[in-house]
Amino acid sequence: MVPVALLVAAVGLLGLGVVGPPTADGGIRITPGLPILLVAAGVSWWWRGSAGAVLGVVAVAVVTVASIGAGLGSDLVGDRGLPVAVARWVQVVGLAAATYALVRRLVAGRSPVGTAGERPRRDRSKVLQVTGLLVLCGIGAELLAAYGDSTGDPxxxxxxxxxxxxxxxxxxxxxxxxxxxxxxxxxxxxLIFAALGTAQAGLIDQSLFSVDYGGYEGWEENREPTLIPAVGLSGYNAYSFIVGHVIFSFAAPVALAEAWVPARARKPWLGPVGITFAAIAYAVAAVLIVTDPESRSGSKAQLLAMAGLVGALVILAVIVGRRHQEDHAGPGKPGVSIWLVLGVAFVLALIPDLMPATWLGVIGAATATATVGVLLLLAAQTRAWTIRHTAAVGAAFLLERGLLAFTYFPLIGDVAVGPKYAHNVSMLLVVALAGWLALRGRTAMAPPAERTALPAG
Structure with missing residues (x-):
């Protein structure tokens, strides 16, 4: 599979040379990545051991980095026309398939084997769980709010x-x-999610420092009332972006996904291949955003400050994690109604969106969010709290965002009424399905094995 995947990527680069801008003398432009991929395909076919796989990974990495620097992101979205976009997508698919096959080759000898030398059967439900989380994170972060011009566009x-x-x-x-x-x-x-949210808003897209990011309607009106000129950011935007990422981009989707299969809630889901793919996917997506001219709003001092804050949050997460002890919950009590938790969390999730873009509004929003955090920490000390209760809190926040999206139109672009509401309904149905899968059960109390939803440490 490795040589074939590398050849597919090479075909994409060759196609790019054919449909892209010609050389000065009118010939086909051959990028250095093409011979690199061809050589890597030959080496991986002839040298099937770990050393050959390592060389293949290096070749893929070099070509990927070079392609990003040559405008891969803009090519993928069609800025240079459909033929160039198709060639780039062929290249990306080939590189992704090659990476997967190469990493599998590297770890093949370390996988556990069962009786008669057979490998254990792969748990397909874990793949669905991981895929579901990826989709839910994308929906919670961006699509559920339906504020962009892609709203209603399949x-x-x-x-x-x-x-x-x-x-x-x-x-x-x-x-x-x-x-x-x-x-x-x-x-x-x-805390790690807070570091990721800070990195996203302050280092990657740098929307935290933008005066008019993407031309979104109402940006200046939301930014100016709480602008801190000395640091060049808005208190309202800082709360909305960072806390919003923590809740909607990361925490709420994870809470739901873990409750889909409670037995795996405290176990890792990814092996070496999954970790590699996730890291590469995140790096590529982040680089594509960073290289966008729209994402260069921060000064060097601002970026250094954000990097320091991200580092501090990670260090704090390590300190808190190392002090973690098993939850010494008291004796079992009658289960707290999941629907009561869902309702209370929904009301508290709604409060920040009703607050004005002023310092008083920021204080009110932060107070409501902090109340949720305190209640969660207190509830987690009792045996009445289960993983499904944690999922109910996550579901409440996502449902609130999805329902609120019905009350406004996208902040950029011209979206017709029909596609707009079809989008809202579709996203809300996905969230409702994810919530139902997480909260389903005959009683509000989960088995004792599931009582690890929110440890104290």
Whole structure:
């Protein structure tokens, strides 16, 4: 599979030379990546050991980085025309397939085997769980709010699911797996999510410092009342972007996804191949955003400050995680109604969206969010709290965002009424299905094995 995948990527680069701009003398432009991929295909076919796989990974990495620098992101979305976009997508598919096959080759000798030398049967439900989380992160982060010009556009939505799955779902998976492998709890995971949200808004798209990001309607009106000139950012935007990413891009989707299969809630989901793919997907998506001229709003001082804050949040997550102890919950009590938790969380989730873009509004919104956090920490100390209760909180926030999206039109672009509301209904149905899968059960109390939803540490 490796040589074939590398050849597919090479065909994409060759096609790019055919349909792209010619050389100065009118000939086909051959990029250096083409011979690199051809040589790598030959080496991987002849040298099937780990060393050959390592060389193949290096070749893929070099070509990927070079392609990003040559405008891969803009080519993929069709800025240079459909033929160039098709060639680039062929290249990307080939590179992705080659990466998968190469990593599998590297780890093949370390996988456990069953009786008679057979490998254990792969658990397909885990693949569905991971895929569902990737999709839900993309929906929660961007599509559910329905504020962009891709609202109601099937092609735009399909692309957004893939791209935002990489930008938000991949780091959510990596952070979750890290925390679960180390035996840490939700507090540490939320701190890592805060680091990721800060990195997204302050380092990657740099919307935190933008005066008019993407031309969205109402940007200046929301930014100016709480603008802090000395640091060049808005308190309202800082709360909305960073806390919004923590909740909608990461925490709420993870809470639901873990409750789909409670027995795996405290276990890592990714192996070496999955970790590699998630890391590459996140890196590529982040680089594509960073290289967009729209995402260059921060000064060097602002970017350094954001990098320091991200580092501090990660260090704090490590400190909290290392102090983690098993939850010493008291004796069992009658179960708290999941629907009561859902209702209370929904009301508290609604409050920030009703607040004005002023300092008083920021204080009110932060107070409501902090109340949710405190209640979660207190509830987690009792045996009445289960993984489904945590999922109910996540579902409440996502449902609130989806329902609120019915009350306004996209902030950019001209979207017709029919596609707009069809989009709202579709996204809300996905969230409702995800919530039902997480909360289903005959009683509100989960089995004792599931009582690890929110450890104290």
């Amino acid at each position: 092609g735009g939505i399909a692309f957004a699911l893939v791209f935002f799955g990489a930008l938000y779902g991949a780091p959510a998976l990596l952070a979750r797996d890290l925390v679960r492998r180390l035996g840490w709890g939700w507090p540490s995971l939320l």
